[in-house]
Amino acid sequence: MQIQVLGPLSAEVNGGSIVPTAGKPRQILALLALYPGRVMPVPTLMEEVWGTELPRSALTTLQTYILQLRRRLGAAMGPGNPGAAKEVLATRHGGYLLQIPGQSVDVHEYDRLVAEGQSAIETGDDHLAAARLRQALALWKGPALVDVRVGPILEIDVMRLEESRLVTVERRIDVDLRLGRHTELLAELTELIARHPQHEGLHSQAMVALYRSGRQATALDVYRGLRTRLIEDLGVEPSPQLQRLHQAMLAVDPALDVLGGARRGSTFDLYAA
Numbered sequence: 585m586q587i588q589v590l591g592p593l594s595a596e597v598n599g600g601s602i603v604p605t606a607g608k609p610r611q612i613l614a615l616l617a618l619y620p621g622r623v624m625p626v627p628t629l630m631e632e633v634w635g636t637e638l639p640r641s642a643l644t645t646l647q648t649y650i651l652q653l654r655r656r657l658g659a660a661m662g663p664g665n666p667g668a669a670k671e672v673l674a675t676r677h678g679g680y681l682l683q684i685p686g687q688s689v690d691v692h693e694y695d696r697l698v699a700e701g702q703s704a705i706e707t708g709d710d711h712l713a714a715a716r717l718r719q720a721l722a723l724w725k726g727p728a729l730v731d732v733r734v735g736p737i738l739e740i741d742v743m744r745l746e747e748s749r750l751v752t753v754e755r756r757i758d759v760d761l762r763l764g765r766h767t768e769l770l771a772e773l774t775e776l777i778a779r780h781p782q783h784e785g786l787h788s789q790a791m792v793a794l795y796r797s798g799r800q801a802t803a804l805d806v807y808r809g810l811r812t813r814l815i816e817d818l819g820v821e822p823s824p825q826l827q828r829l830h831q832a833m834l835a836v837d838p839a840l841d842v843l844g845g846a847r848r849g850s851t852f853d854l855y856a857a
Contacts, residue, residue: 585672585682587617588690590745591725593732597660604656607733608633609649614732616673616682618741620689625679632737650680691745694723698752710759717756724749750780757789758850764842766796777806781813784826785852792851795833795840803833828855 585602588594593614595602604610615632616624630642639645650673658669674683686692701716728745729738753776760769773790780786787810794803807830811822821827832840832855839854849856 585684585688587620587684587688588725589614589617589729590690590694590723591728592730593617597657598662600660602653602656602660604652606652609652610732611735611738612646612649613653614729615738615741616680617689618691618738620682620684620686620692623676623679623681628737629680632735635736650675690723694720697723698748701752701755705755705759710762714756714759714763717752717759720752721749721756754785754789754850757786761789761792761796761851762842764796766793766842769793770797777810782810782817784810784823785850788826788829788852788854791829791833792840792854796842800833800836804830807833825852825854825856 585595585597587596593603593610595613595617603613611632612629615629626643626646630638630646633646633649634642654669654673657673658665661668661672672683674681697716697720701713701720704710704713704716728742728749732738734742757769757773760766769789770793773786773793776786777783777790787806791803791806794800794806807822807826810826814820814822822830
């Protein structure tokens with residue numbers, strides 16, 4: 585079985601999809617897929633599907649959804665594997681689980697590549713770090729579980745995955761900046777700060793990329809735009825790190841050059857106290 589959750593939900597067995605078209609069974613499959621080999625308690629599954637107001641038939645209906653998933657799984661596995669669907673989508677005391685290796689789900693490969701990238705950052709191998717983080721991000725085919733209706737449990741998981749994705753993007757851009765790829769990053773960073781108009785880390789990266797590309801004035805405009813939004817929307821000034829980065833650009837600080845920055849620190853923390 586191969587499952588993808590980093591984008592539209594996909595689950596294939598022997599090349600055949602087992603993803604149901606109905607919304608609630610899709611939720612159950614998605615939740616089980618995020619935790620392969622772990623028992624998902626019945627109350628958790630019911631809360632995901634119905635929230636806190638459970639219908640009287642909740643348990644029976646949940647069992648029906650599990651049966652539907654097993655039927656799709658059994659059909660994809662073929663007639664030569666009688667009973668195999670119950671072994672893969674197994675019943676345990678108080679819950680259900682997908683008995684599949686973690687490697688069967690794309691998020692497992694994503695986490696592995698991110699860990700390798702972070703390890704490379706810590707050892708100072710920026711070329712390897714950039715490659716691993718880029719490979720990890722390439723596994724994403726859109727927002728996590730973009731075609732699945734999410735309840736209170738999946739909503740938290742989706743938020744966690746999307747936050748991890750954004751952090752990984754930031755780390756990869758930090759590495760690319762240290763490798764002198766500032767010009768290549770300009771289009772991507774322009775899009776990112778438009779999508780995250782109050783994100784100071786991304787704005788600091790955009791400022792540095794622009795500055796190193798000979799566009800000091802535009803870099804300062806990025807700072808002014810962010811400062812205006814923070815004051816108008818939140819009533820706060822930019823962080824001390826960002827203020828010091830702004831001052832460093834005004835002073836043409838040599839530490840802003842590619843070779844002058846911290847080798848393993850983030851762009852946002854170039855001027856941390």
